Amino acid sequence: MKFLKASNEDGFTLIEMLIVLLIISVLILITIPNVTRHFESINEKGCSALVQMVQGQVEAYKIDFKTTPTIQDLVDNEYLNDDKTSCPNGDEIVIQSDGSVSVK
Template structure:
């Protein structure tokens, strides 16, 4: 017989088995933590909008009354929306989240 180098069928099956086990461990953890991931993404978006409100205040000496004020003055490129679809609004110089009620 020739000495051919390569993977045997058994080696390939062992690799597939290990990959399958890793996927079975990983996927439930990601889906279980999806809500927490979404909340942290939304918190980050609110903090980013709040920073733009402060920049607007420094430049204009007044707070914006709505997100559209920030967009019109190019402090924001687009309307900020949380990963779960919740809208971010401004009231009295602070950003807050209006939860999506379609859930």
């Protein structure tokens, strides 16, 4: 009777799995700091774009009502939604007496 010997076993060895886990860990350690830096940049750009949009709504309100609005005036007259009165990072948007829009 002949015994068949498996010459080619399928699967990974423990060393191969550890090498793969090491490579994945290194990649994660490299990417996480880069991703957090990009979130800061995205928030800054989003806030800048929101300020420009509110400035446009202030100008439209001034044309319609011949007066400088407050943020609440813009919300009440549906020039802005309630969620557009502050930046994504939490900074409040304010309208100066001359109609210019800035971040507090």
